[in-house]
């Protein structure tokens with residue numbers, strides 16, 4: 410074991426949306442910060458979404474296996490690299506809605522209240538949109554929450570193939586809204602991410618050190634289990650120990666929970682920070698269905714996602730419970746999550762003979778229907794004999810099915826629609842199942858009560874004075890919008906707290 414000869418004020422583990430943003434916020438404090446990241450910098454050609462080959466579906470999967478509840482192995486769709494999953498994400502950066510922070514009654518249960526409200530998050534959402542260069546358009550969406558500032562950049566025009574579709578949706582009395590997107594507008598790497606917006610500027614400060622290919626395997630505590638004393642990482646086949654005052658986990662909701670569980674010791678036999686027994690539990694990932702609209706018109710197959718629809722977010726005239734969020738996928742030849750659903754195109758290919766899959770992709774417009782799943786303690790990350798198990802049973806399924814059917818009705822009413830196909834990640838027929846963990850969250854929920862939450866309202870572990878978690882783990886519920894902007898805003902919020910603490 411090599412003991413690093415430096416002592417740090419702060420050690421941040423992971424450089425995705427949470428970690429990359431936090432280091433940017435804290436770098437100007439002059440405090441000595443070590444950032445440990447298990448991945449490497451991604452080559453530019455891998456980052457450029459227009460190169461994504463949807464038929465090479467394993468390309469964005471981690472080179473390791475996790476196990477489902479039956480013990481079957483799978484390779485998770487998650488990205489270990491500087492910038493984490495923001496290097497491959499769709500950069501659709503939406504705020505949660507005001508009501509999402511409150512108790513919301515769903516058909517199948519309750520989505521719990523957050524201990525910090527929309528009004529507390531609002532200034533951080535504004536700062537997050539500025540930091541991640543969000544281009545958007547406010548005031549059309551019926552669910553749009555109040556904003557203290559407009560988007561920093563105007564919305565980008567829809568691809569020519571999308572504009573007539575958007576117009577046809579609006580003609581049905583719905584409110585299609587231009588998607589808020591984090592964009593650098595650089596051709597090689599067009600979307601903003603936590604490496605470009607967070608880490609690269611932070612590394613200009615001498616007090617920040619980044620170690621890559623550094624996989625953290627364990628946190629060591631004092632004998633009572635109440636203070637983290639050291640971080641153990643594997644680098645180049647050697648074990649290293651790093652020492653610091655404050656440790657921040659930002660490994661993503663699944664890996665942060667797994668690390669806490671793997672760090673079990675005599676004082677904390679069930680994992681550290683786990684006196685509540687909730688570490689790893691209440692894992693959420695959204696119900697997600699891909700809907701493909703085969704069109705009479707062709708398109709390039711390579712264009713960004715650009716529109717979302719929230720007319721059914723809180724339900725419709727036939728269903729008084731929340732249903733969820735609709736967005737287009739962007740061109741099917743470059744959508745990374747869509748890579749999990751090529752069987753949709755295979756089904757299409759059988760129905761429309763004479764077309765290759767790629768030709769079909771360029772005649773199609775993809776849509777995602779996304780519905781909040783509810784926290785269930787039995788949906789969980791578990792570690793046994795150092796193997797990571799992910800146990801998940803979908804819930805709130807009728808709300809999701811209704812959203813999908815409702816959306817298909819909207820698409821059918823569009824003149825250019827030839828036919829429609831769907832693939833769901835929650836039904837047995839689905840082909841984008843457990844390994845799609847893009848929107849993972851909830852495994853270390855925050856709250857005021859140590860008996861019912863893992864983290865306090867500033868995302869500090871109730872059980873350990875010097876341990877924080879700033880990735881998607883803290884979500885007590887996950888709304889129907891994607892989580893990334895909320896993770897970024899929260900990292901900025903926790904950053905302000907840490908700046909006060911470090912003074």
Ligand SMILES: Cc1cc2nc3c(=O)[nH]c(=O)nc-3n(C[C@H](O)[C@H](O)[C@H](O)COP(=O)(O)OP(=O)(O)OC[C@H]3O[C@@H](n4cnc5c(N)ncnc54)[C@H](O)[C@@H]3O)c2cc1C
Nearest residue numbers: 423425427447489493494499500501625660880881891893
């Ligand atoms: C294909 C895809 C598309 C998406 N599109 C969108 C979108 O359009 N909008 C949206 O809001 N969200 C989207 N998401 C989700 C979004 O990317 C995540 O919500 C966000 O990146 C999560 O941030 P995080 O900080 O929790 O974790 P991550 O971004 O996953 O970062 C975790 C980091 O920790 C590192 N790490 C893990 N374990 C260790 C360890 N033991 N030691 C050291 N380092 C470790 C990882 O390498 C990684 O860098 C998408 C995700 C995917 C996969």
